[in-house]
């Protein structure tokens with residue numbers, strides 16, 4: 075760790091940005107640039123030792139690519155896989171047999187308009203259910219946990235994939251079991267493709283698994299036998315569980331080899347609680363890149379940025395032009411230093427004191443939540459500068475493509491003068507997170523909205539709180555404005571306080587301590603009858619500790 079603070083870094087970014095549409099870029103100062111160089115040099119040194127080839131989606135096995143039309147059954151099973159080299163790790167997985175091959179956690183491929191018709195059978199000893207994260211489906215198929223599948227039982231999913239092209243994902247959603255089951259392996263990707271998607275792949279000559287690479291970011295802790303360790307203390311059940319090892323596609327310390335061309339990375343933060351500040355770095359400085367899409371698909375235009383946060387549940391679609399890189403050096407995908415703003419214990423907001431040993435404990439100084447410092451988490455602190463993956467550059471065929479100026483026809487966020495519905499995020503001081511003062515009760519619909527209504531919601535996070543990535547089931551939405559953002563967030567923001575991801579259609583919005591974020595939701599859908607969904611924090615431990623509400627869309 076360097077002593078370098080986020081302000082130094084933030085003061086120095088943006089000097090490398092090419093396009094003019096970057097929100098919040100600031101002029102570099104020479105002193106800050108030196109500190110940034112030192113931080114990034116440390117990250118690159120860490121990445122130089124990475125020796126494990128990145129796990130990529132293949133034609134079978136773990137993350138095997140599987141067209142949605144080629145399977146009708148998925149089983150939730152206990153199995154073993156090799157996560158750390160030479161070790162067998164007990165693991166939970168979605169298992170599919172198709173065409174004589176076995177898939178674990180298949181990367182499902184669909185065309186917009188395709189049907190998902192699959193029977194899920196629960197072969198583990200706990201209730202579970204699959205939630206199709208980001209898809210707009212009726213509440214039964216959403217798998218929101220209001221009904222679950224008991225051990226030995228099955229559930230049939232049957233719906234049409236109506237959403238825009240994007241990388242969605244699927245994971246368990248049985249309340250009481252979500253963080254453990256997701257942590258032990260239940261999560262994978264679902265790609266929906268439409269004409270915009272096909273056009274982009276053609277324009278940039280992209281191939282999934284080769285020049286278009288999904289990256290699932292997760293943090294995990296292992297015991298001496300190579301088993302996943304998930305044993306949150308009371309404080310961690312409230313604050314969130316952080317693993318000390320960073321995995322990309324279940325590969326620790328990974329590297330890949332790619333040509334000097336435009337490479338597309340489709341990034342999912344599949345961690346329970348960890349946030350990342352993503353950047354591509356080389357030679358002590360960040361390389362700029364293009365944000366092409368968010369949770370709900372492509373932006374209207376690519377946005378040139380140097381870095382962005384990604385919170386649990388969120389996805390980013392990025393284009394990196396490696397012709398801008400020095401061919402003699404590797405590029406590193408990094409998570410840069412940031413203040414995780416865990417302010418729930420009342421220490422001063424805005425101090426980047428993540429290196430203090432109490433930061434991993436969470437809840438310190440707060441009545442009813444015991445402080446807990448896990449020495450084994452010393453390397454697992456959120457906000458530390460870390461290397462995620464090394465990207466080695468190789469000679470490649472002549473490549474002269476350019477990032478297109480227009481990606482999609484995503485309309486601007488709808489204006490709405492109606493007074494917003496307020497969603498106040500907080501906690502009760504005794505270990506539960508709350509929305510509007512309420513702890514989640516699955517039996518109670520905390521609010522109802524009318525089908526077809528267009529609403530603004532104002533999500534207000536308390537000053538003494540933690541960042542909360544708030545996920546809405548059933549509908550994607552747009553961000554209208556951010557107010558009261560803490561300094562390091564505001565420094566990345568453009569007009570109306572909006573961050574780069576706020577330019578897209580999203581299903582999960584990150585709300586920092588002290589922030590009020592206004593979102594616009596269109597509750598139009600084709601489903602008949604009342605529909606019940608949930609709205610919750612995607613820090614999985616926060617949702618389990620109460621930060622979820624049930625809502626009804628009235629027919």
Ligand SMILES: [Cu+2]
Nearest residue numbers: 542611613616
């Ligand atoms: Cu939260």
